[in-house]
Amino acid sequence: xxxxxxxxxxxxxxxxxxxxxxxxxxxRESWDGWGYEYKSKLAVAGLPLLHxxxxxxxxxxxxxxCGIIAIGQFGCGVVCIAQFGLGVFSMxxxxxxxxxxxxxxxxxxxxxxxxxYLAEGHGQLVFSLSKLLGTSTIHIAVMDSRFGCLPSSCS
Ligand SMILES: [Zn+2]
Numbered sequence: 001x002x003x004x005x006x007x008x009x010x011x012x013x014x015x016x017x018x019x020x021x022x023x024x025x026x027x028r029e030s031w032d033g034w035g036y037e038y039k040s041k042l043a044v045a046g047l048p049l050l051h052x053x054x055x056x057x058x059x060x061x062x063x064x065x066c067g068i069i070a071i072g073q074f075g076c077g078v079v080c081i082a083q084f085g086l087g088v089f090s091m092x093x094x095x096x097x098x099x100x101x102x103x104x105x106x107x108x109x110x111x112x113x114x115x116x117y118l119a120e121g122h123g124q125l126v127f128s129l130s131k132l133l134g135t136s137t138i139h140i141a142v143m144d145s146r147f148g149c150l151p152s153s154c155s
Contacts (some may be wrong), residue, residue, distance in 0.1 A: 011024070024058065040067070050069045069081075082095075
């Protein structure tokens with residue numbers, strides 16, 4: 001038995017929540033959220049080289065992975081692998097990036113299912129930003145033959 005971190009009443013060390021006050025993981029000295037987080041000791045320009053975060057703070061706010069290499073549900077980094085990502089090189093479901101591999105992306109150059117690009121884009125529905133802004137006709141790049149298009153369905 002240990003005192004609860006919050007209310008100081010005796011609780012089991014194995015308790016997931018204090019039966020008295022409801023504090024999560026009450027036996028731990030300190031506790032800053034659910035989930036998993038890793039931050040490398042090595043830092044470059046004030047950013048950790050690697051930051052992995054699939055973590056939520058006690059108030060349920062997600063912890064954004066932010067590092068040279070960022071991996072997480074929400075990520076921000078030079079190299080970013082995330083569900084929602086912001087990066088120079090980004091692999092994500094939703095992303096704004098320099099170079100992106102994503103389902104939904106806005107990027108300088110991208111491979112995406114749906115995307116808006118500046119320089120080059122490949123995918124199912126990708127649009128050039130300059131054409132979107134420059135002309136009234138929306139240019140739709142029909143699925144590139146290199147991406148999953150069967151010869152029989154290509155004319
Ligand atoms: Zn308690």
